[in-house]
Amino acid sequence: MADTDPSDGSGTDAGADDGSEGDGSTSDDLAWRTTGSEVEYTCPGFAVRRDDVILPDGTETDFHSVEDPPAVVILPFTPDGDVVVIEEWRQAVGRVNRGLPAGTADADDADLDAVARRELAEETGHEADSLRYLCAVEPANGLLDSVHHYYVARGCEPTAEPDLDFNESIRVEVTDYDDLLGAVLDGAVRDGRTILGVTRYELADRWR
Structure with a gap:
């Protein structure tokens, strides 16, 4: 399998809510739906983001992640x-x-x-x-x-x-x-x- 071309931008976009995997495949039955997103903290080098999500079973919750540059x-x-x-x-x-x-x-x-x-x-x-x-x-x-x-x-x-x-x-x-x-x-x-x-x-x- 060929390595990902760094010029195509793959793997660098955060917050996708379509269930897409990094290799282009989808797993719709596993995907979380993002209903809102907000950056809660920033500092030199990274930021902390909170997503409001709906899980596959309908549960509504939030999820925190770090936005970190390539x-x-x-x-x-x-x-x-x-x-x-x-x-x-x-x-x-x-x-x-x-x-x-x-x-x-x-x-x-x-x-x-x-x-x-x-x-x-x-x-x-x-x-x-x-x-x-x-x-x-x-x-x-x-x-x-x-x-x-x-x-x-x-x-x-x-x-x-x-x-x-x-x-x-x-x-x-x-x-x-x-x-x-x-x-x-x-x-x-x-x-x-x-x-x-x-x-x-x-x-x-x-x-x-």
């Missing part, structure tokens, strides 16, 4: 086959997180390839010779509407200092790919985006 996750290889990774403080879990560079798309970003190149440069100071789309994933579609778009970048070399946001605390490292894979498999890496990106590449890309 994101890109990059698996960046150097010319020698090593991987550029970042260590970043994560306040939510109170520790340094080791993983792949990633970032969110702005509202006016139409080209996700360009977003991936931008986030790679901003977080690591590296630029890639080539970029290839890997897959699209809905990381937690029971809670939020975001779609994460994964890329494999080749020929990554440092060209500038990282250009970090004021609230980003990041250290850049270059590591052996097999060491990163081992850390993913033995649980030393707990970052979900990194685990998914490395295993997706390993199982469906590296060995095909």
Whole structure:
């Protein structure tokens, strides 16, 4: 099955009430009907939305979800086959997180390839010779509407200092790919985006 084309906008619209699945199929007997929707809280990065819904059995209730912009996750290889990774403080879990560079798309970003190149440069100071789309994933579609778009970048070399946001605390490292894979498999890496990106590449890309 081909991966979703990031340019078609699929998976990025929230609040659909027609029972549509991300793959275009429908399950009308399972669909909830949305009768109203309101954003109850906003902050930099996301918003919390409340939908008034009618369940298939006729029950009327509400449902809260998070509106989260699309994101890109990059698996960046150097010319020698090593991987550029970042260590970043994560306040939510109170520790340094080791993983792949990633970032969110702005509202006016139409080209996700360009977003991936931008986030790679901003977080690591590296630029890639080539970029290839890997897959699209809905990381937690029971809670939020975001779609994460994964890329494999080749020929990554440092060209500038990282250009970090004021609230980003990041250290850049270059590591052996097999060491990163081992850390993913033995649980030393707990970052979900990194685990998914490395295993997706390993199982469906590296060995095909």
